Amino acid sequence: MKFRALLTTLALALLAGPLAADETELGAKMEKMGGAFRALRRQISDAAKNADSLAKLAVIRQNAEASVKLEPAMAKDVPAAKKQEFVARYQAEMKKFLELVGKVEAALKANNNAEAATLVNQLADAQKAGHKEFKKEDKKK
Numbered sequence: 001m002k003f004r005a006l007l008t009t010l011a012l013a014l015l016a017g018p019l020a021a022d023e024t025e026l027g028a029k030m031e032k033m034g035g036a037f038r039a040l041r042r043q044i045s046d047a048a049k050n051a052d053s054l055a056k057l058a059v060i061r062q063n064a065e066a067s068v069k070l071e072p073a074m075a076k077d078v079p080a081a082k083k084q085e086f087v088a089r090y091q092a093e094m095k096k097f098l099e100l101v102g103k104v105e106a107a108l109k110a111n112n113n114a115e116a117a118t119l120v121n122q123l124a125d126a127q128k129a130g131h132k133e134f135k136k137e138d139k140k141k
């Protein structure tokens with residue numbers, strides 16, 4: 001019985017191995033932002049959920065702040081001479097994204113859900129633009 005459990009663990013580790021290798025630290029932060037953002041978009045107009053929406057924004061903020069310090073996987077494909085500029089541009093975009101997060105937080109604290117909803121659409125635009133410029137083609141999702 002113990003042996004079978006060991007075999008199962010080994011088999012699972014083999015299956016999980018390649019997936020884990022494909023995952024980047026930045027990708028993991030992004031996944032966490034993704035879960036919070038999906039929920040936020042659904043409830044941003046609902047004033048009764050503002051406290052929870054602020055909690056979702058805190059998750060997004062925390063992971064975006066950590067993301068500023070990481071490099072996109074794509075940086076490895078950029079020629080050495082342009083790499084520094086590429087990473088600086090990525091960091092500037094992520095900081096702009098964080099400023100927008102601050103504006104959504106302020107709108108929710110003021111119970112201005114219409115304004116918050118407009119700003120959340122801008123977060124989605126920033127996500128789209130950020131992915132187009134800094135995310136590798138094969139890393140969809």
Ligand code: HEM
Binds near residue numbers: 028
């Ligand atoms: C609401 C905002 C955002 C959400 C919900 C989001 C979500 C995601 C998700 C789900 C992934 C795939 C993760 C994986 O590979 O497992 C991803 C990847 C990525 N995102 Fe975002 N993202 C957002 C904003 C941004 C912004 C603003 C930028 C750039 C300024 C950005 C840059 C990237 C990059 C570079 C990757 C690829 C990961 C890597 O290179 O290691 N994202 N994002």
